[in-house]
Amino acid sequence: MSRLKRGIAGDESVWWANTQRMFKAYLKAAEMVSHGASADEFSVVWCREKGVVRVEIELKRRLLADLGLDRVGAVSDAALLSVFKDQTELLRRVDRSDAPDLLASLPARYRMTCAAWLAGQDVRSMMAHGTFWRHAKVLREYGVDIAQARNVEAFPLKVRVIELKPLAVPDWYEPLMRRA
Numbered sequence: 001m002s003r004l005k006r007g008i009a010g011d012e013s014v015w016w017a018n019t020q021r022m023f024k025a026y027l028k029a030a031e032m033v034s035h036g037a038s039a040d041e042f043s044v045v046w047c048r049e050k051g052v053v054r055v056e057i058e059l060k061r062r063l064l065a066d067l068g069l070d071r072v073g074a075v076s077d078a079a080l081l082s083v084f085k086d087q088t089e090l091l092r093r094v095d096r097s098d099a100p101d102l103l104a105s106l107p108a109r110y111r112m113t114c115a116a117w118l119a120g121q122d123v124r125s126m127m128a129h130g131t132f133w134r135h136a137k138v139l140r141e142y143g144v145d146i147a148q149a150r151n152v153e154a155f156p157l158k159v160r161v162i163e164l165k166p167l168a169v170p171d172w173y174e175p176l177m178r179r180a
Contacts (some may be wrong), residue, residue, distance in 0.1 A: 004016045004017065004018050005017050005018065006148075008151070009026075010030075011030075011151060012026050012027040012030035012031065013025070013026035013027075013030075013031070014026070019060060019062065020059070020060050020062055020063040020066075021057060021058060021059050021060060021063055021087065022056075022057070022058040022060075023055070023056075023057055023087070023088075024055070024056040024057075024058070025053055025054070025055050025056075026053065026054055027047075027048075027052070027053060027054075028047040028052040028053065028054045029044045029045075029047040029048035029052065031054065032044050032047065042172070043173075046170065050167075052167060055088060055091070057083070057084060057087045057088065059083065059087075067079075067083060069083070091164050092164055102114070102118075102142065102144070103115055105142065106139070106142060107138070110135055110138050110139055113126075113127070113135045113139065113146065114139055114142075114144055114146070117139075117144065117146045117150055118144075118150070120150050120151070122149075123135075123146050124146075132146075
């Protein structure tokens with residue numbers, strides 16, 4: 001598989017792409033507001049309170065052909081659901097609830113750098129150029145890329161497990177659909 005490019009759009013959207021696919025995730029409430037909904041609209045407030053994140057997968061022509069979905073007749077709801085589950089499998093299998101704390105797993109000399117980056121600090125300005133890139137190389141082996149700016153918001157608690165599940169249609173949504 002080719003190397004993934006990544007990007008961000010504001011504080012609420014991220015994407016990763018290569019020659020076969022594009023994976024996008026964004027905060028649904030913020031996206032609704034950016035498309036004209038009022039920030040205090042019931043559905044926007046509901047999405048914000050529930051922490052709704054929308055995930056989209058775009059498949060490029062080459063991958064569609066590899067999956068046998070390059071003809072309209074081959075596309076079905078079942079096929080799309082199968083592809084979505086396959087493409088988002090990583091989100092469901094990551095469970096670090098019983099893994100040791102990331103900082104504790106690092107060699108001691110890199111812990112402060114990682115902790116500062118996790119807190120959103122500009123670690124590049126805290127050390128010499130060569131030291132920064134040496135730390136970046138080691139931390140990348142642990143899944144931490146300090147070369148990428150970190151946009152964080154402090155929360156008062158540490159989240160160990162986030163449950164990912166499809167969002168059910170809320171009870172209040174059906175009557176709205178019938179009125180339209």
